[in-house]
Amino acid sequence: MKVDQGPSPRQRRGHGRPTLHDVADAAGVTRITVSRFMRSPHLVAAETSERIKAAIDQTGYVLNLQAGQLASGNSHIVAALIPNVGHSIFAETVQALAEGLHGSGYELLLISTGYSMEREEQQLRALIGWAPAAFIVTGRHHTAGSRHILGAASSSGTPVVEIWDHPKNAAHGDGFALIGFDHRHAGKSMAQHLLAQGHTSLAYVDSGVAEDFRAHERGEGFAAEARRAGASVKIVRAPTGDAFDAGRRVLEQFVSKGRKAVTGVAFSNDHLACGALLQAQETHIEVPGQLALMGFGDFPIGRQLRPGMSTLLPPRADIGRTAVEEVLRSLASGNAASSRELPCELIVRGSTLKGSS
Amino acid sequence: MKVDQGPSPRQRRGHGRPTLHDVADAAGVTRITVSRFMRSPHLVAAETSERIKAAIDQTGYVLNLQAGQLASGNSHIVAALIPNVGHSIFAETVQALAEGLHGSGYELLLISTGYSMEREEQQLRALIGWAPAAFIVTGRHHTAGSRHILGAASSSGTPVVEIWDHPKNAAHGDGFALIGFDHRHAGKSMAQHLLAQGHTSLAYVDSGVAEDFRAHERGEGFAAEARRAGASVKIVRAPTGDAFDAGRRVLEQFVSKGRKAVTGVAFSNDHLACGALLQAQETHIEVPGQLALMGFGDFPIGRQLRPGMSTLLPPRADIGRTAVEEVLRSLASGNAASSRELPCELIVRGSTLKGSS
DNA sequence: TTGAAAGCGCTAACAG
DNA sequence: CTGTTAGCGCTTTCAA
Numbered sequence: 005m006k007v008d009q010g011p012s013p014r015q016r017r018g019h020g021r022p023t024l025h026d027v028a029d030a031a032g033v034t035r036i037t038v039s040r041f042m043r044s045p046h047l048v049a050a051e052t053s054e055r056i057k058a059a060i061d062q063t064g065y066v067l068n069l070q071a072g073q074l075a076s077g078n079s080h081i082v083a084a085l086i087p088n089v090g091h092s093i094f095a096e097t098v099q100a101l102a103e104g105l106h107g108s109g110y111e112l113l114l115i116s117t118g119y120s121m122e123r124e125e126q127q128l129r130a131l132i133g134w135a136p137a138a139f140i141v142t143g144r145h146h147t148a149g150s151r152h153i154l155g156a157a158s159s160s161g162t163p164v165v166e167i168w169d170h171p172k173n174a175a176h177g178d179g180f181a182l183i184g185f186d187h188r189h190a191g192k193s194m195a196q197h198l199l200a201q202g203h204t205s206l207a208y209v210d211s212g213v214a215e216d217f218r219a220h221e222r223g224e225g226f227a228a229e230a231r232r233a234g235a236s237v238k239i240v241r242a243p244t245g246d247a248f249d250a251g252r253r254v255l256e257q258f259v260s261k262g263r264k265a266v267t268g269v270a271f272s273n274d275h276l277a278c279g280a281l282l283q284a285q286e287t288h289i290e291v292p293g294q295l296a297l298m299g300f301g302d303f304p305i306g307r308q309l310r311p312g313m314s315t316l317l318p319p320r321a322d323i324g325r326t327a328v329e330e331v332l333r334s335l336a337s338g339n340a341a342s343s344r345e346l347p348c349e350l351i352v353r354g355s356t357l358k359g360s361s
Numbered sequence: 362m363k364v365d366q367g368p369s370p371r372q373r374r375g376h377g378r379p380t381l382h383d384v385a386d387a388a389g390v391t392r393i394t395v396s397r398f399m400r401s402p403h404l405v406a407a408e409t410s411e412r413i414k415a416a417i418d419q420t421g422y423v424l425n426l427q428a429g430q431l432a433s434g435n436s437h438i439v440a441a442l443i444p445n446v447g448h449s450i451f452a453e454t455v456q457a458l459a460e461g462l463h464g465s466g467y468e469l470l471l472i473s474t475g476y477s478m479e480r481e482e483q484q485l486r487a488l489i490g491w492a493p494a495a496f497i498v499t500g501r502h503h504t505a506g507s508r509h510i511l512g513a514a515s516s517s518g519t520p521v522v523e524i525w526d527h528p529k530n531a532a533h534g535d536g537f538a539l540i541g542f543d544h545r546h547a548g549k550s551m552a553q554h555l556l557a558q559g560h561t562s563l564a565y566v567d568s569g570v571a572e573d574f575r576a577h578e579r580g581e582g583f584a585a586e587a588r589r590a591g592a593s594v595k596i597v598r599a600p601t602g603d604a605f606d607a608g609r610r611v612l613e614q615f616v617s618k619g620r621k622a623v624t625g626v627a628f629s630n631d632h633l634a635c636g637a638l639l640q641a642q643e644t645h646i647e648v649p650g651q652l653a654l655m656g657f658g659d660f661p662i663g664r665q666l667r668p669g670m671s672t673l674l675p676p677r678a679d680i681g682r683t684a685v686e687e688v689l690r691s692l693a694s695g696n697a698a699s700s701r702e703l704p705c706e707l708i709v710r711g712s713t714l715k716g717s718s
Numbered sequence: 719t720t721g722a723a724a725g726c727g728c729t730a731a732c733a734g
Numbered sequence: 735c736t737g738t739t740a741g742c743g744c745t746t747t748c749a750a
Binding site for chain 1: 421434435436451456490606661664
């Protein structure tokens, strides 16, 4: 017995899929009973349940979420805006978001902003049409328009969580929950590590991506700490393009431009740092002997090269897990999501440890 | 004049956001006119448009997509199921999907299946509740349940595209559009390259992920071609876990187990191959002198190590671009999406070229 | 434990 | 160019 296509019995506008009504007819009950069965089976008599169950697989019925959400007034979509879904640094966070939401009854709507605040705002505007139940955005820098949208959502009870950031001096308070770590402090840790190794002439290689504010902040923290300790410090910006190549070119610069004075370099991510390490090895610069290098992110390759790349391990997956946790908690309790600090961990390997190379 | 919260005038159930009705009232027209203005502004008189425009920003109105889709009967969601959104090999494809859909009026609903067919089926079941306008799935291996769901969608006019595959002998015809390349043929190319370099004792290191069928198929193609040419060939499976480490361990095996006879090894991806290359260098095995290595995927790191890693470059971004193209074309024309072959490119670097190391 | 009535916010179809 | 009417498929009261 198939759903008929041609001259149909009950004239319908929508696509021909079975509806609650069809199931109800087949089971000899009304729509509401079927609806109830779908959401709270225990409120339906056992015998009725059986009939409905049979009717459901007979018709091949699937609940239409859109209709349900329209009627109930709350969507089951969690929107997450990530600078670059595929980038090594965010991959695990995204994975954790998906993992955490799986089975919660909420669906993850994942958006790549391409590290562009304008793009983020556009996406947000498109998203609000979906009336997401919660927003997860990356970082605390947004256009005025984005802040307005998120603020409106937040003040009408929609959880808004900013991930991958958590400045200690939350002077700037948009009131959104922040889940992550202090990037200035991360930069400071990097500087401290190099200083502790006896370096007094430092450099920070910033991300070539203009809107990677978090990398810039790490640089600021790095420079501030270096100066505080009386060391010299240079900040250079990596070229755009392949990160390994960028790292290589930066190293060339350091060598050719007579910046040999620099002995300790921190990079805004491990790929840059590893590119520099490879370049150093090929041009016979000893690491860490002549030059100590460290990265950020603890990407797999950093552990593989010799000497291993010292780095800061950010709580990549934890950020995702915690964000979902907060969102779900907030959704369930009605209270706003709260901020959580998740610190980085310093991973020391051969690229900064004199004893090792 | 704010939307009131307390004892409201028009008793409403939904969340307090403004609706078409509010805008219509404010503009002194009916809802349908506003609706029309939102979708086909050119059908509305200039003067009326002005009034509506004013009413819209006065009320802060946003179109509710869910309601619209329910009423019109067609969703604007394109669902894409990818084994691992963050994995290097898929990152560009995902990026291209997002890019291509941006501005098309469709939203990308991105799902990671974790390389599990069961998981894929679960996700599909959850997804159909959203009535996606199109499905993009990875590969041509799915559970019977998934095939059933996709088949039903397809035969009711919903485009279904399988990406990252395109077997030449499409004996198996689910009828879905296939966008990608023939993995057996890719494996064959890899074997041919090693054979052409004079190797007669080959090995293929298969992915440790059981459900990475495409990697297995490349191995089959590789082995078949090797045998055809009279070479010996072994297939081993990489351990799971960090891919670089897995590659290292596989290389250790080759050396310790007296499998020294093997002189040419192809890996199911570049990370495995690069791990092996690093391990070889550290244990003073000459590449390509004693052992030629090649990978698959052309990941950035393969270009950076010395000697460079020979590999097969799959049309990562092209697959995504083309998939979106086909989906949109199909959606617009009503015809089913069609298959497209997008071949891989052989990238020869030092790891297989005797003259270079 | 089940049902009736009303409506979520928007749009198709046809008039005018 | 604009309005009327009648839903899309489901869920929320509230009553039986």
